[in-house]
Amino acid sequence: MAEPFKHISAGKKDGIIRIDFVERNILDELNIHQIGVELAKAIESQTNPKVVVVFGNVEHMSSAAYGTLMKFQERIKVCTGQLRLCEMKPRLYEGFVITKLNRLFTIVEDYQAAVDSFK
Amino acid sequence: MTTPAPAFRCDLTLRELRAGIERVQADVEAALGAHGYDEGAKFAMRLALEEAVVNGFRHGNRSDPNKVVFFRADIDGVRAWFEIEDQGPGFDPRTIPDPTEDENLEIPSGRGVMLIKAYMTEVEYVKPGNKLRMTYRKPAA
Numbered sequence: 508m509a510e511p512f513k514h515i516s517a518g519k520k521d522g523i524i525r526i527d528f529v530e531r532n533i534l535d536e537l538n539i540h541q542i543g544v545e546l547a548k549a550i551e552s553q554t555n556p557k558v559v560v561v562f563g564n565v566e567h568m569s570s571a572a573y574g575t576l577m578k579f580q581e582r583i584k585v586c587t588g589q590l591r592l593c594e595m596k597p598r599l600y601e602g603f604v605i606t607k608l609n610r611l612f613t614i615v616e617d618y619q620a621a622v623d624s625f626k
Numbered sequence: 627m628t629t630p631a632p633a634f635r636c637d638l639t640l641r642e643l644r645a646g647i648e649r650v651q652a653d654v655e656a657a658l659g660a661h662g663y664d665e666g667a668k669f670a671m672r673l674a675l676e677e678a679v680v681n682g683f684r685h686g687n688r689s690d691p692n693k694v695v696f697f698r699a700d701i702d703g704v705r706a707w708f709e710i711e712d713q714g715p716g717f718d719p720r721t722i723p724d725p726t727e728d729e730n731l732e733i734p735s736g737r738g739v740m741l742i743k744a745y746m747t748e749v750e751y752v753k754p755g756n757k758l759r760m761t762y763r764k765p766a767a
Contacts, residue, residue: 569676574734605744606737607726
């Protein structure tokens with residue numbers, strides 16, 4: 508998984524794939540498409556992947572990015588894996604609550620809470 | 627006693643999506659700063675403008691490079707008013723499925739309009755639906 512990604516950084520430790528976003532703003536559709544490609548690559552050929560996406564760097568995210576995250580979660584489910592989202596700033600989290608996507612994703616406080624939440 | 631900043635008004639023709647949004651965001655952010663809007667308000671309007679302009683280019687103009695989006699703003703110390711008009715045929719916003727309903731929760735689209743309505747104080751689609759007017763009113767101190 509030593510892929511040279513542009514929009515994310517990804518690494519695997521103790522069986523858990525951690526993905527961080529590089530950019531503060533996830534807005535541009537072209538970038539969002541590319542992020543989707545990179546996310547898919549990050550879990551390529553993994554079975555039952557346990558994935559944590561860390562939003563600590565992210566300030567703004569448009570609704571176009573929700574679709575990419577939803578597709579990513581579907582892809583993980585197909586591999587019978589699990590996805591956690593964490594370290595969202597309150598305003599970013601508010602967007603997930605407004606759109607009720609907090610019901611679709613498992614969103615936890617921080618990386619350790621995400622790790623602890625895996626069955 | 628300080629003199630209030632003059633109202634900011636603009637009327638722009640946006641010809642390209644990303645460059646257009648960046649221009650709009652830069653001008654609006656400066657005006658909001660001059661009129662004392664806090665970070666929460668700036669965040670709300672940044673997100674709403676992003677969604678509105680993207681919708682104008684993508685859904686309204688169907689990404690037709692020969693079409694433009696008109697952007698108008700009027701910002702003072704009380705409220706920030708925006709109008710985004712595309713050159714598409716318009717639409718009836720009531721036809722957008724509610725993405726928060728259980729049966730629609732996994733549909734990836736339709737959340738941009740929902741965010742606009744959540745973050746702005748007033749939102750109105752002018753018939754035939756290719757013109758969006760939205761206002762953010764500063765909460766009373």
